Amino acid sequence: MTTSTDAPRRTRIQQEKRELILEAALEVFSTNGFRGSTIDQIAEAAGMSKPNLLYYFRRKEDIHATLMQRLLDTWLAPLRELDDIGDPMTELRNYIRRKLEMARDFPRESRLFANEILQGAPRIMPLLAGDLKTLVDEKAAVIKSWMRAGKIARTDPWHLIFSIWATTQHYADFDVQVRAVLGPDRGGDGRFEDAARFLEQLFLDGLKPKN
Amino acid sequence: MTTSTDAPRRTRIQQEKRELILEAALEVFSTNGFRGSTIDQIAEAAGMSKPNLLYYFRRKEDIHATLMQRLLDTWLAPLRELDDIGDPMTELRNYIRRKLEMARDFPRESRLFANEILQGAPRIMPLLAGDLKTLVDEKAAVIKSWMRAGKIARTDPWHLIFSIWATTQHYADFDVQVRAVLGPDRGGDGRFEDAARFLEQLFLDGLKPKN
DNA sequence: CAAATTTTTGACCGATTGGACAAACGTTAG
DNA sequence: CTAACGTTTGTCCAATCGGTCAAAAATTTG
Numbered sequence: 001m002t003t004s005t006d007a008p009r010r011t012r013i014q015q016e017k018r019e020l021i022l023e024a025a026l027e028v029f030s031t032n033g034f035r036g037s038t039i040d041q042i043a044e045a046a047g048m049s050k051p052n053l054l055y056y057f058r059r060k061e062d063i064h065a066t067l068m069q070r071l072l073d074t075w076l077a078p079l080r081e082l083d084d085i086g087d088p089m090t091e092l093r094n095y096i097r098r099k100l101e102m103a104r105d106f107p108r109e110s111r112l113f114a115n116e117i118l119q120g121a122p123r124i125m126p127l128l129a130g131d132l133k134t135l136v137d138e139k140a141a142v143i144k145s146w147m148r149a150g151k152i153a154r155t156d157p158w159h160l161i162f163s164i165w166a167t168t169q170h171y172a173d174f175d176v177q178v179r180a181v182l183g184p185d186r187g188g189d190g191r192f193e194d195a196a197r198f199l200e201q202l203f204l205d206g207l208k209p210k211n
Numbered sequence: 212m213t214t215s216t217d218a219p220r221r222t223r224i225q226q227e228k229r230e231l232i233l234e235a236a237l238e239v240f241s242t243n244g245f246r247g248s249t250i251d252q253i254a255e256a257a258g259m260s261k262p263n264l265l266y267y268f269r270r271k272e273d274i275h276a277t278l279m280q281r282l283l284d285t286w287l288a289p290l291r292e293l294d295d296i297g298d299p300m301t302e303l304r305n306y307i308r309r310k311l312e313m314a315r316d317f318p319r320e321s322r323l324f325a326n327e328i329l330q331g332a333p334r335i336m337p338l339l340a341g342d343l344k345t346l347v348d349e350k351a352a353v354i355k356s357w358m359r360a361g362k363i364a365r366t367d368p369w370h371l372i373f374s375i376w377a378t379t380q381h382y383a384d385f386d387v388q389v390r391a392v393l394g395p396d397r398g399g400d401g402r403f404e405d406a407a408r409f410l411e412q413l414f415l416d417g418l419k420p421k422n
Numbered sequence: 423c424a425a426a427t428t429t430t431t432g433a434c435c436g437a438t439t440g441g442a443c444a445a446a447c448g449t450t451a452g
Numbered sequence: 453c454t455a456a457c458g459t460t461t462g463t464c465c466a467a468t469c470g471g472t473c474a475a476a477a478a479t480t481t482g
Contacts, residue, residue, distance in 0.1 A: 005379075031331060033244050033329075033330065034246060035246060035247035036244055036247055092418065114385075115244075117388050119247070120242060121388065128387070129393065132388075132391065133392050153338070153412070153418050155412050155418070158392065159406055159410075159411075160418075163413060164410070165385075167374050167378060170374075170376070171373075173329055174377075176331055177328050177332065177343075179348060180339035180344060181334075182370065183340075183344060186375065195373075198370035202371075202417065205417040206415045207303065207364050207366070207371075207415060209364050
């Protein structure tokens with residue numbers, strides 16, 4: 001074995017073309033959902049004919065599955081980095097910041113994931129109840145230990161994680177609405193910095209006035 | 212004119228059947244998205260034949276449009292109720308509570324809306340930049356006045372509203388994920404009460420420890 | 423170069439889709 | 453009863469869908 005990976009052996013051109021297809025599919029799937037997307041659309045976005053695309057991925061589902069599989073890893077990376085050792089408050093602040101940056105830099109990935117969950121997660125349900133739950137439970141335990149140590153206020157760690165997901169991903173998934181509501185002046189590039197400032201304050205101090 | 216409404220005149224049976232279709236369409240659209248849903252599915256869910264359904268709604272799009280139009284009204288009702296006069300902190304708390312109740316009681320409506328926004332809001336963009344923006348701007352002004360009066364902490368009112376939307380609707384739109392992560396024991400009916408408690412604390416006091 | 427292999431494509435297929443239409447059926451008013 | 457009107461359905465159609473296949477084109481290998 002020259003290159004020993006679990007993945008089936010592939011030529012250089014296969015690697016490239018598969019990557020091209022996945023990139024195109026991410027674009028199409030994330031804006032139209034799985035059923036709303038056609039192989040023709042993906043093929044055209046990838047600059048090749050439909051039969052050619054089907055030469056690299058036998059079925060439409062295979063493209064989507066490959067995409068989801070990769071996605072989940074990178075998507076959960078920020079949560080994995082949540083460190084037991086660091087200062088709790090800054091750890092959480094960094095996690096929120098990283099999640100918001102991902103919403104800004106990878107909105108298509110966020111929407112792809114949202115589309116899947118919205119429609120009942122028919123294709124990744126096992127992953128949610130398996131790997132995802134395990135990871136969240138683990139990190140919830142870490143957060144709980146912080147609470148016991150008096151480092152952060154006592155609340156439900158699971159719902160805390162949900163709220164971080166919800167508020168940050170909102171800027172990717174509901175981007176159209178956010179921009180429409182903020183209008184042309186405030187809806188520009190600065191909206192993510194505004195969001196970062198707001199979220200930091202919300203999660204640290206809440207809304208109660210200081211005095 | 213006996214009944215003078217803007218809507219075209221309709222017989223009693225037409226009213227009923229249209230309502231039946233809209234109810235069925237809400238179910239189907241909210242779980243499959245617009246393009247992922249078929250007229251046959253909706254017709255079957257409504258207990259009638261496809262041509263019969265098309266007698267009441269000429270096109271698939273008309274059903275969806277009618278649904279969206281109604282939805283937006285009821286969906287924004289809680290925000291409309293946000294009252295200038297009441298005590299700011301309790302007004303906000305009540306708003307969050309009402310929104311969370313809507314996520315619990317009308318998850319299909321939430322998902323229908325989320326589906327539409329996720330895919331770029333092609334059919335309701337004008338409403339977002341029009342009525343919705345107007346309403347949010349108006350309420351943001353109210354919130355701002357509360358801040359000036361020192362009743363709540365100073366932050367960005369628009370992003371505050373976004374965060375309330377995000378955290379509450381999360382429990383409808385990402386319900387599958389929430390239940391999967393919480394597991395069989397904690398993912399039951401009690402999850403909304405847990406969420407309510409958590410959100411109240413988050414928005415009031417944030418995470419900083421009391422000590 | 424020539425054979426073997428990989429990549430690309432045009433043509434095609436069955437299934438499903440949104441929608442049209444005329445005929446049948448039911449209901450109501452005179 | 454019957455004519456008019458509202459409702460329902462079976463049948464059909466063109467377009468689009470995911471996917472196949474054989475053959476052509478390009479590339480790699482000896």
